[in-house]
Amino acid sequence: MTALRPDLAIIAANVAPGSRVLDIGCGDGALLAALRNDKQVDARGMELDPHGVAECVAKGLSVMQGDADTDLSDYPDAAFDYAILSQTLQTTKRPDMVLDELLRVGRKGFVSFPNFAHWKVRASLLWNGRMPVTRLLPIAWYETPNIHHVTIRDFRELVAAKGYRIEGEWFLSGDRQIGPLAANWRAEHAVFQLSR
Amino acid sequence: MVDPALNLAGGSLILPQPLPLDGGQSLERVEVAYETYGKLNAEKSNAVLICHALTGDHHVASPHPITGKAGWWVRTVGPGKPIDTDRYFVICANVLGSCLGTTGPASPAGDGQPWAMRFPVITIRDMVRTLVALLDSLGIDQLHAVIGGSMGGMQALSFAANWPERTRAVLVIASTARHSAQNIAFHEVGRQAIMADPKWEGGNYYAKGKGPESGLAVARMAAHITYLSEAGLTEKFGRRLQDRTEKTFGFDADFQVESYLRHQGLSFTDRFDANSYLYITRAMDYFDLAEEHGGRLAEAFAGVKARFCLVSFDTDWLYPTAESRVIAHALNAAGAPVSFVELSAPFGHDSFLLDVPAQDRVIAGFLNQ
Numbered sequence: 001m002t003a004l005r006p007d008l009a010i011i012a013a014n015v016a017p018g019s020r021v022l023d024i025g026c027g028d029g030a031l032l033a034a035l036r037n038d039k040q041v042d043a044r045g046m047e048l049d050p051h052g053v054a055e056c057v058a059k060g061l062s063v064m065q066g067d068a069d070t071d072l073s074d075y076p077d078a079a080f081d082y083a084i085l086s087q088t089l090q091t092t093k094r095p096d097m098v099l100d101e102l103l104r105v106g107r108k109g110f111v112s113f114p115n116f117a118h119w120k121v122r123a124s125l126l127w128n129g130r131m132p133v134t135r136l137l138p139i140a141w142y143e144t145p146n147i148h149h150v151t152i153r154d155f156r157e158l159v160a161a162k163g164y165r166i167e168g169e170w171f172l173s174g175d176r177q178i179g180p181l182a183a184n185w186r187a188e189h190a191v192f193q194l195s196r
Numbered sequence: 197m198v199d200p201a202l203n204l205a206g207g208s209l210i211l212p213q214p215l216p217l218d219g220g221q222s223l224e225r226v227e228v229a230y231e232t233y234g235k236l237n238a239e240k241s242n243a244v245l246i247c248h249a250l251t252g253d254h255h256v257a258s259p260h261p262i263t264g265k266a267g268w269w270v271r272t273v274g275p276g277k278p279i280d281t282d283r284y285f286v287i288c289a290n291v292l293g294s295c296l297g298t299t300g301p302a303s304p305a306g307d308g309q310p311w312a313m314r315f316p317v318i319t320i321r322d323m324v325r326t327l328v329a330l331l332d333s334l335g336i337d338q339l340h341a342v343i344g345g346s347m348g349g350m351q352a353l354s355f356a357a358n359w360p361e362r363t364r365a366v367l368v369i370a371s372t373a374r375h376s377a378q379n380i381a382f383h384e385v386g387r388q389a390i391m392a393d394p395k396w397e398g399g400n401y402y403a404k405g406k407g408p409e410s411g412l413a414v415a416r417m418a419a420h421i422t423y424l425s426e427a428g429l430t431e432k433f434g435r436r437l438q439d440r441t442e443k444t445f446g447f448d449a450d451f452q453v454e455s456y457l458r459h460q461g462l463s464f465t466d467r468f469d470a471n472s473y474l475y476i477t478r479a480m481d482y483f484d485l486a487e488e489h490g491g492r493l494a495e496a497f498a499g500v501k502a503r504f505c506l507v508s509f510d511t512d513w514l515y516p517t518a519e520s521r522v523i524a525h526a527l528n529a530a531g532a533p534v535s536f537v538e539l540s541a542p543f544g545h546d547s548f549l550l551d552v553p554a555q556d557r558v559i560a561g562f563l564n565q
Contacts, residue, residue: 044533050537050538050539050540050554051554053535053536053537054537054539054554054557054558054561055561056535057505057535057537057557057558057561057562058557058558058560058561058562059561060561060562060565061535062503062533062534062535063535063536063537064524064528064534064535064536065536065537065538066536074525074528075528076529
């Protein structure tokens, strides 16, 4: 198996074998294929880009072309044990509503996102007065798909306001996992496991 | 010349049992013309059934017997192609009601005269029942996959819903689970064009040489427009004139698009029977898979174990993407493994027959699991 992206590896490690999983914004299906092959998961996906869907179909995955903002309503309540949003939340039109849908169709949810409060991002804004272009945010402001930048603190507050539970949290600096201390400064990337 | 690597075989057979029809009648001694490509393996597990579209036939990758043109899906079916005949035993049969060898209105009835309009009205499910009887005769219990585009997709869906244990995978391209009012409307234009032609003679034209060629040509012209996209027509023809520099101020085919459509209409009459066109379009109009299953499409797929893949094209306004989404949602609701993708292609409904590399990848990827 080729190495999964670090946030996906964290999610994969925490999905129970044999469960039903929906990966929303599943890209080329790397996570779903790993879950199916290694954990006998019933793996389903949703992806906006038709080329991504075609790659998933070629991997033998069941993937629907669709938009996280509008098409999750087609799934019944608790249709999945886990619903996953990896690096997708910040690209949606209404992340708050997508989060609601995530925890409606999935009994549990995983959300991973780039942390906009990482010190390099803050430094770029503070010293240069410019929207940051970093390793995890490599695209200029005018063409980035990330239309709702979010920080770890913002995300925690949204989850608390909605009354959801955080069941697990992981932080990444580079490809390395770090502890929770001052994560909103130190983590480039965060992964949360949530439940209703 | 057919590539010997295709292992082309086939012919026609008479179904040993009478064929019961949805309309309540049954047909005796139904003849089925079919072709096969590739080799059936010892376990009989590599059979792929291709269902053809309205005016298609079983010559998927072999030359058409009348026009001499290459098979209608030769770009997709063959050694090393997306439907790889080195791996799969590919079967395609002419549908019930057609005119290329399988029993239809031009075939002789019990009295030796052509059925003509005495032929019973048939349904998509009747066509599939014929295909299942063919599989029985060939000794194939379960397909690796059933595949179809357009009306072929309707047959694939009907196959999956009514004979769910007989296939492991279902690939439906540019199709729908029911004919819309607009679909029925275009077909009715075609049927009325045929029946308004004095040479139709209530369907009894077979002894009189040429049938209702003008009417059939108009039917084909109207239908052909629905297979293309506006952008495709504009790019191909625009307002360009046909072999002239000025408009003639007459009703000759001044425009290239007129000339093209007239040619499409006329050449169609050489290869297709007008009564078959009436019967097959009727079968498509009657198709409503949900209606057959208590009005809920998800019910049609209850308990189906097969994998599904649905493909639509962004420029197809005959069976637009929304129709494929309806099917995909019903399959999701039924818990079936389903993939759905809308591909971008400029050719309208006909995209499934043309050069769309993304479609090739989806077909090969889905089949080769």
